[in-house]
Amino acid sequence: MTALRVLLAIAEHGTASGAAEAVNLTQSAVSKHLRGLEESLGVALFARGSRGLVPTEAGRIYVKHVRLALAELEAAAAHISALKASPWSVRLHVLPIIGDRWLLPRFSRFAELHPEIDVQFTTFVTADTAETADGVFRFGEGQWAGQCADYLFGRDVALVGTAALVSRLGGIQTAEDVRRYTVLDHFQTPLRWSEFAAAHGLGEFKPNHTIRFGFYSLVIRAAISGQGLALVPRRLVQDELESGRLINPAGLGFQSRNAYWFTIPEDRPVRPGLAAFHKWLLAEVQAP
Amino acid sequence: MTALRVLLAIAEHGTASGAAEAVNLTQSAVSKHLRGLEESLGVALFARGSRGLVPTEAGRIYVKHVRLALAELEAAAAHISALKASPWSVRLHVLPIIGDRWLLPRFSRFAELHPEIDVQFTTFVTADTAETADGVFRFGEGQWAGQCADYLFGRDVALVGTAALVSRLGGIQTAEDVRRYTVLDHFQTPLRWSEFAAAHGLGEFKPNHTIRFGFYSLVIRAAISGQGLALVPRRLVQDELESGRLINPAGLGFQSRNAYWFTIPEDRPVRPGLAAFHKWLLAEVQAP
DNA sequence: ACTACGGTATTCCCTTTTGGAATAGAACCG
DNA sequence: CGGTTCTATTCCAAAAGGGAATACCGTAGT
Incomplete structure (x- = not known):
């Protein structure tokens, strides 16, 4: 049961250690739970990379169902706690x-x-x-x-990426430069990049390459690990901006309606x- | 997690001991699981009667959700096992x-x-x-x-009840006599009694009193404990008919299309x- | 090539939880 | 009033869960 919660946490964080924190366990426990699940199902749910855990096909399917199941259980608890x-x-x-x-x-x-x-x-x-x-x-x-x-x-959305990534591809002075980069996106709110383009008068925005994630935390994580540029509400990455793990090149960004x-x-x-x-x-x- | 399975088993069997058998545990374990659940929710899920456990309002709601949740998990497992x-x-x-x-x-x-x-x-x-x-x-x-x-x-559906019940209310010679009895019914297949009535030319069948259950096993159980008459596929109560725990008065029954x-x-x-x-x-x- | 780093897997050990056997207690039935 | 059929509880053994430390592995940067 906690194994399922762990599973979802892994899916959302992309790393076992991150998930561990989210569910208040140690990384060791998380690793064991995941292995337990995989053994009982007889299928690998995540591929182990040195940058974290990335879900396999089976993993994605399983996670999807487990999320529904836990939602239902949560609804059950909410429902009866509403009674009292x-x-x-x-x-x-x-x-x-x-x-x-x-x-x-x-x-x-x-x-x-x-x-x-x-x-x-x-x-x-x-x-x-x-x-x-x-x-x-x-x-x-x-x-x-x-x-x-x-x-x-x-509302205050910032364009962020790692300093290393930005300097490697020649820096960013204007919004135009963003086209040369890989951009990170979120399945459920894919409008962000077109909002960005509109705000800077870019017209048709066709980035070099797009990587999409199912969770916003993965977008942020991917940005931190230098995989591309992301559009993120500034408040959510305040720590990273202050510590320099992420930068906001040329102060680019836009005011979002969402x-x-x-x-x-x-x-x-x-x-x-x-x-x-x-x-x-x-x-x-x-x-x- | 097993607690949830236990919960459903209780809901289906109406007794902790029956549920215990269904989930391969002892009655003691079942009792403890139920108590654990109730404590963690802070609500009584079943009322304890000496004839078994009968769900409370909260219990019914919770069971409904839990069933969906476990169905989802089962679907998940089925889905991935289909992959391999x-x-x-x-x-x-x-x-x-x-x-x-x-x-x-x-x-x-x-x-x-x-x-x-x-x-x-x-x-x-x-x-x-x-x-x-x-x-x-x-x-x-x-x-x-x-x-x-x-x-x-x-297809061979028999009218069954306990010998004690039937003799107490004066026996059953013809289908007409059934009107005097309490009848047990199943929510999802409520047509059975009208099929029975039609097969015996009873016209409008309005029994004395009807008790409805969400699970067919509860119908059978209720019949065994003498709460009323039930219509059950003969094969499902063969043991009880042979041992005399249930009788099939006057051989009444009908051939069902279902x-x-x-x-x-x-x-x-x-x-x-x-x-x-x-x-x-x-x-x-x-x-x- | 080497080191630092950020990640996962594994081992060891302790704590908690779980489950069974036995027992006690309560209600119903004849 | 015994007998039967339930649930609750107690005690104990076994297993699972979880943490700390450590080994290990791949990548990035020098």
Whole structure:
């Protein structure tokens, strides 16, 4: 069971050590779980490379199903916990990328501040999971029917890559130069590069080569390991930009209409636990 | 994880001890698993009665979701095992009621006969699970598009109940007498009682009281514990009829158009493992 | 070519969990 | 009121899970 969670974590992080952190285990445990799964299925799920684990065909299929299954289990738990919701419990639906790179690192502060509030996280998407949640983190333009949305961050999108990569291909002065590079993209939000092109008046944008990933964390990871250029909300790579592991050549980027929001249902009374979280969240976004 | 399987087994059997047998554990282990689940969810899933465990509202909801989740996992496994199918492996989709009461008890004979054949059972229903299966046990009239179907048994439906129940309410001479009894029914195949009524020219059949169950094994179990009369394929309660735990008053029953069939896809080449199983299955049905 | 680095696999060892046998207890039935 | 048929609990052995340390392997940069 934890093996399945481990599996998904690996799929999202692309490395066993990264996954280990995400599920609060050691890399050794993760490795063993993966091996256990592969043995019981009799199939290799990930190909071992020195840069991490890359899913095999079977792995991709299996991961897809396992994600659905865990989503269903999560929905089950959410559903029954909705039956006994106390005013001090909060059920949140969090996008993995936000949870990993933004919310969880600072959530411990909230937990310390409000030990009496019981916060439950949900990360997979199912039909009714969004319905039973008290608050949902979303990506989009800020309009959802029946939802009251607060902007968090993410409109400020930066073009990023490693210094080594950029200098090797002759540097980037203008957006035009990007055409020479491999670009990294995300399956579910493929519009980003055309938004970038539009913002810089590039017209038809046909990059040298595109690599697509199923998870945004993989896009970021690929950028860090120098595989190409990525468009990422600046806030999500703040650490890397400050430490120099990533650079933002020529300050290129654009203002996106799509960003990260936190929504709460309009029709439902706001219970005190949710109110406290909501307030904390907005404050945290303002003053980082 | 096994806890979830245990949960479903309990839901299907209505007793912890029965479930224990179904999942190859002891009753003690089952009890502990259930308690563990309930504690981690903070909700009672089953009400403890001295005649077994009956699901609570929360329990029913949870079971429903868990079934979907496990179906998904099963589909995952089936999917990837389809990728590496050897000619000596067979993937079967089995209806729980058949698996429990008919197939598994005699399957060990097949396993002894053909140790080289790797048989994989699947019991939950998912869209593609039926597609990847080599053979499927079905309930119906024998016509499925693209499937070649062999009749197994189940057309001979008997009216059954405990001797105690029947004598208490004054015995049953004709089908008319059934009206005085509580009847047991199955959600997914509710037509049975009207078929029975039609076969005996009863016209509008309005029984005294009806109890409905989500699983056919619960119907049988309820009949055995004297809760009412049930219509059951005779082959599925052969043991009980012979031992007298159930009786078939006045030999009442009817010939149903719906029965149990085994189907294999028409378009697919029949691999040797499947051929062997198929042959064994038909022989087993003939000579019990 | 060599070293530093970032990753995975493996070994050893301890802790926790799991599962079975036996037993106790509760409800129902005749 | 015994007998039967359930569940809950206790005790104990076995197995799985998980962490720390270490070995190992491929790549990148000098």
